[in-house]
Amino acid sequence: MIHLIYQIFIDPFVQMGTAPDLLVQTLWEGLVAGVLYSLIALGFVLIFKASGVFNFAQGIMVVFAALTLVGFHEHGIPAYVALALTIAVMFGLAFAVERAMLRPLVNQPDIILFMATFGLTYFLIGFGELVFGGDPKVMIASQLGLPKGAVEIKMAGGFVSLQKIDIAAAIIASVMVAALAVFFQKTRVGRALRAVADSHKAALSVGISLEYIWVIVWFAAGLVALATGIMWGARSEVSFALEIIALKALPVLILGGFTSIPGAIIGGVIIGVGEKIGEFYWGPLLGSGIETWLAYVIALVFLLFRPQGLFGERIIERI
Amino acid sequence: MRAPGGPEVSIGDVLLSVEDVSLSFGGVKAVSNVSFDIHKGEIRAIIGPNGAGKTSMLNIINGFYHPQQGHITFRGQTRSKMQPHEAAYGGIARTFQNVALFRGMTALDNIMAGRTLKMHSSFFWQLLRHGPAMREEVEHRHRVEEIIDFLKIQEIRRVPVGRLPYGLQKRVELGRALAMEPDLLLLDEPMAGMNLEEKEDMSRFILDVNDHYGTTIALIEHDMGVVMDLSDRVVVLDHGIKIADGTPNEIKGNQAVIDAYLGVAH
Amino acid sequence: MFYREVGQYKTNYSADMSVMPLLQDRVGIGIILFIAVVIIPYFGNAFLIQAIMIPFLVFSLAAIGLNLLTGYTGLLSLGTGAFMGVGAYACYKLTTYFPGVNILIWIVASGFFSAAVGVVFGLPSLRIKGFYLAVATLAAQFFLSWCFIRQPWFYNYNASGAIEVPTRTLFGIPVTGATAADATRYYVVLGIVVAMTWLASNLVHGRIGRMWMAVRDMDLAAELIGIRLLRTKLLAFAVSSFYCGVAGALLVFQWYGSAEPAVFDVNLSFFILFMVIIGGLGSLTGSYLGAALIFILPIVLRYIPPHLGIPIRPATVDHIQYMIIGALIVLFLIVEPNGLARLWQIGKQKLRVWPFPY
Numbered sequence: 001m002i003h004l005i006y007q008i009f010i011d012p013f014v015q016m017g018t019a020p021d022l023l024v025q026t027l028w029e030g031l032v033a034g035v036l037y038s039l040i041a042l043g044f045v046l047i048f049k050a051s052g053v054f055n056f057a058q059g060i061m062v063v064f065a066a067l068t069l070v071g072f073h074e075h076g077i078p079a080y081v082a083l084a085l086t087i088a089v090m091f092g093l094a095f096a097v098e099r100a101m102l103r104p105l106v107n108q109p110d111i112i113l114f115m116a117t118f119g120l121t122y123f124l125i126g127f128g129e130l131v132f133g134g135d136p137k138v139m140i141a142s143q144l145g146l147p148k149g150a151v152e153i154k155m156a157g158g159f160v161s162l163q164k165i166d167i168a169a170a171i172i173a174s175v176m177v178a179a180l181a182v183f184f185q186k187t188r189v190g191r192a193l194r195a196v197a198d199s200h201k202a203a204l205s206v207g208i209s210l211e212y213i214w215v216i217v218w219f220a221a222g223l224v225a226l227a228t229g230i231m232w233g234a235r236s237e238v239s240f241a242l243e244i245i246a247l248k249a250l251p252v253l254i255l256g257g258f259t260s261i262p263g264a265i266i267g268g269v270i271i272g273v274g275e276k277i278g279e280f281y282w283g284p285l286l287g288s289g290i291e292t293w294l295a296y297v298i299a300l301v302f303l304l305f306r307p308q309g310l311f312g313e314r315i316i317e318r319i
Numbered sequence: 320m321r322a323p324g325g326p327e328v329s330i331g332d333v334l335l336s337v338e339d340v341s342l343s344f345g346g347v348k349a350v351s352n353v354s355f356d357i358h359k360g361e362i363r364a365i366i367g368p369n370g371a372g373k374t375s376m377l378n379i380i381n382g383f384y385h386p387q388q389g390h391i392t393f394r395g396q397t398r399s400k401m402q403p404h405e406a407a408y409g410g411i412a413r414t415f416q417n418v419a420l421f422r423g424m425t426a427l428d429n430i431m432a433g434r435t436l437k438m439h440s441s442f443f444w445q446l447l448r449h450g451p452a453m454r455e456e457v458e459h460r461h462r463v464e465e466i467i468d469f470l471k472i473q474e475i476r477r478v479p480v481g482r483l484p485y486g487l488q489k490r491v492e493l494g495r496a497l498a499m500e501p502d503l504l505l506l507d508e509p510m511a512g513m514n515l516e517e518k519e520d521m522s523r524f525i526l527d528v529n530d531h532y533g534t535t536i537a538l539i540e541h542d543m544g545v546v547m548d549l550s551d552r553v554v555v556l557d558h559g560i561k562i563a564d565g566t567p568n569e570i571k572g573n574q575a576v577i578d579a580y581l582g583v584a585h
Numbered sequence: 586m587f588y589r590e591v592g593q594y595k596t597n598y599s600a601d602m603s604v605m606p607l608l609q610d611r612v613g614i615g616i617i618l619f620i621a622v623v624i625i626p627y628f629g630n631a632f633l634i635q636a637i638m639i640p641f642l643v644f645s646l647a648a649i650g651l652n653l654l655t656g657y658t659g660l661l662s663l664g665t666g667a668f669m670g671v672g673a674y675a676c677y678k679l680t681t682y683f684p685g686v687n688i689l690i691w692i693v694a695s696g697f698f699s700a701a702v703g704v705v706f707g708l709p710s711l712r713i714k715g716f717y718l719a720v721a722t723l724a725a726q727f728f729l730s731w732c733f734i735r736q737p738w739f740y741n742y743n744a745s746g747a748i749e750v751p752t753r754t755l756f757g758i759p760v761t762g763a764t765a766a767d768a769t770r771y772y773v774v775l776g777i778v779v780a781m782t783w784l785a786s787n788l789v790h791g792r793i794g795r796m797w798m799a800v801r802d803m804d805l806a807a808e809l810i811g812i813r814l815l816r817t818k819l820l821a822f823a824v825s826s827f828y829c830g831v832a833g834a835l836l837v838f839q840w841y842g843s844a845e846p847a848v849f850d851v852n853l854s855f856f857i858l859f860m861v862i863i864g865g866l867g868s869l870t871g872s873y874l875g876a877a878l879i880f881i882l883p884i885v886l887r888y889i890p891p892h893l894g895i896p897i898r899p900a901t902v903d904h905i906q907y908m909i910i911g912a913l914i915v916l917f918l919i920v921e922p923n924g925l926a927r928l929w930q931i932g933k934q935k936l937r938v939w940p941f942p943y
Contacts, residue, residue, distance in 0.1 A: 127904075293730075293731050300709060
């Protein structure tokens with residue numbers, strides 16, 4: 001019994017202390033994973049903020065974007081041209097989704113739209129596998145100019161190895177977040193997006209075209225998905241397994257709130273770091289692989305204390 | 320004051336009393352130090368301009384909102400907080416400004432749902448839909464049919480309530496509240512959105528509920544004609560404060576009420 | 586003209602409130618049961634029974650379970666696969682420890698284990714609603730999946746990580762395992778599924794069904810008429826998980842014969858959810874219709890094109906299946922959010938006046 005208490009409450013911290021370089025390494029891994037989760041969450045937030053739709057298909061859009069890019073390249077198209085073509089494809093996807101799914105369902109309750117995105121997810125999974133095949137593919141990282149190799153920092157008796165691609169990912173993600181935050185706050189389209197998120201009817205009455213806004217927003221989410229897909233694919237590989245990993249964005253959204261861009265980042269980092277630390281130091285106790293569910297349990301515990309998440313607004317129901 | 324020619328209802332002791340109740344949401348004070356009481360068997364109107372805190376007051380009585388300060392005494396028991404289902408079991412029922420019916424169900428099912436707190440058959444019998452469970456269903460169906468006859472909604476029993484016109488929805492909602500056999504019935508703007516004929520019907524129903532079943536009624540209403548005709552006593556709220564309390568005639572002549580709400584005939 | 590209720594008067598409330606007041610409906614169910622009990626086993630070949638009827642019934646049961654929770658009570662759950670897994674593994678462990686006890690008892694008992702787990706993961710529903718609750722059920726899904734893979738106790742420590750169904754008999758006839766005959770397994774599944782459908786039907790037509798639907802439609806108003814929210818929601822989780830658990834046990838013990846933990850993953854949860862959405866949320870008939878569509882579709886895709894001479898690879902079938910199901914979901918939500926069950930009802934309404942147009 002004492003042994004168990006020691007194992008759960010003392011030993012992991014002892015381990016952290018005696019090998020701080022490992023701790024920093026784990027924290028870094030967690031940070032990077034967290035940044036990638038937040039990118040996916042960012043896509044959700046964009047769409048939810050502007051249309052109230054919880055886009056379950058964001059994860060598959062990440063995979064789809066990555067596959068499209070690699071697919072074009074495999075057919076001999078140079079990297080940057082392939083990138084431009086993929087951007088065009090994502091625009092086409094946004095347009096198609098708005099036409100075929102959003103417009104017909106415009107007045108339905110949110111839960112119906114949520115379920116429609118399930119349908120979209122499975123459709124894209126099937127379509128993606130049909131067109132690209134189910135095998136994992138290699139992301140064209142070097143062709144796009146992304147760095148390879150690692151930076152090693154000596155510290156505390158050991159060393160920490162930071163992959164350059166991870167550093168690049170963190171930088172690119174920060175830039176995207178900053179750009180999106182500015183976009184929402186300062187530009188005319190950004191203001192229109194916020195207006196639509198508040199009230200469709202009011203936005204319509206001041207002349208904002210809902211369809212136009214929705215296409216823009218889904219396209220923006222598609223771009224975020226593409227960036228995420230490139231980053232993630234560069235770190236490991238491009239496969240449909242990514243879709244399940246993308247579900248991890250849901251706990252991130254719970255922590256960070258569904259409408260907050262900074263919330264998505266903070267939530268992502270908390271989940272990413274929490275997961276990695278949990279898996280590395282407590283995982284062996286339980287049998288490895290707790291990463292598959294730890295994020296959800298963290299989010300669940302959080303929800304019990306704060307049902308609206310870290311950044312969400314308290315829901316006061318009025319009758 | 321009741322319409323002349325109506326039967327006399329005996330009005331008894333205090334059934335519910337609100338004592339020095341205050342409620343705020345964040346920085347907004349919805350209700351400030353309000354006290355009034357409701358006597359058994361009477362029809363009490365709560366009136367006042369929009370935003371006066373009338374619905375919040377009903378929500379407090381119901382157990383929906385918990386006041387930061389003050390108590391409610393109901394049937395001799397004093398509480399500062401009540402849970403909604405405790406209010407229901409205690410004999411308080413209510414209707415809502417925006418009809419709060421169960422849209423996925425028929426009118427009959429909605430009213431039968433109102434009988435839930437009187438149904439006690441065990442899960443086992445419910446699984447079999449036999450024996451005690453079936454007897455209970457039939458017995459409560461009898462009572463619900465009485466209410467349906469009373470409200471004259473026989474034809475629309477099996478219509479999903481989402482498809483009913485507004486006036487009928489309000490009647491079904493009244494039926495659901497009546498099904499609970501409440502001692503105190505809270506009606507939140509029962510006449511809202513109705514034309515003259517519908518208002519007359521609803522007024523007749525409210526009076527009949529008070530006469531036949533002896534139910535005490537508290538109602539929020541904007542139509543002053545209705546208030547004058549139906550109610551025994553009136554409470555007037557403005558910006559969360561009670562500004563008058565008395566019979567309809569007293570209220571009509573009260574200067575503060577005229578200034579805040581009634582206005583003067585030109 | 587044949588489907589009219591004219592002339593069928595009910596003279597007491599008990600008759601008026603019966604689950605199937607119309608004679609035509611009762612005759613229809615009778616015919617279906619006759620086909621199911623007599624015609625299919627007698628005339629059907631092994632393929633029909635083993636690859637179509639048994640899994641169809643099992644999935645219908647799981648769909649009913651999910652429908653009770655999501656369709657009737659309005660609590661979206663993405664953990665169905667995991668609850669089915671709990672049932673399957675519970676049955677496996679029970680029969681491992683007590684091999685002498687009748688396997689049918691264990692199949693039903695495993696439902697209780699599933700119900701208990703369902704209640705635990707349903708506790709958050711007091712504080713959490715809507716999408717958030719769906720994410721909580723995902724926590725259940727991933728955690729339980731992990732348990733099935735990583736905790737060797739569940740699969741009796743055997744090397745492959747999978748569970749193998751042992752042979753069990755009932756009155757000397759093999760009921761599970763390799764030696765069990767198709768017809769035997771079919772009757773076991775049919776019997777259990779029909780009985781549990783009848784029980785579910787009783788529940789939803791009575792007080793408990795009304796309580797669940799009230800919580801779904803407007804939980805604040807439900808509270809005000811005296812419904813205890815937490816108890817009602819937990820009951821929904823318990824009953825729903827019970828049904829899913831039994832379905833899971835049947836899935837492994839009467840259909841697959843063995844199972845890898847990957848069977849009970851999040852994709853299974855989604856598939857059952859799609860059956861419920863397409864079939865109709867809040868309808869028991871819809872659960873059957875949805876299960877039929879989602880389950881039969883890939884079989885049709887796999888076998889019809891070769892018959893017509895069009896070559897089609899098995900992998901392609903999977904892909905097209907996903908696309909069609911995804912598209913159907915969106916289509917149904919646009920055109921008929923109440924699913925096939927509503928279409929069926931509209932069809933019956935037309936039958937009332939057929940052959941006249943109105």
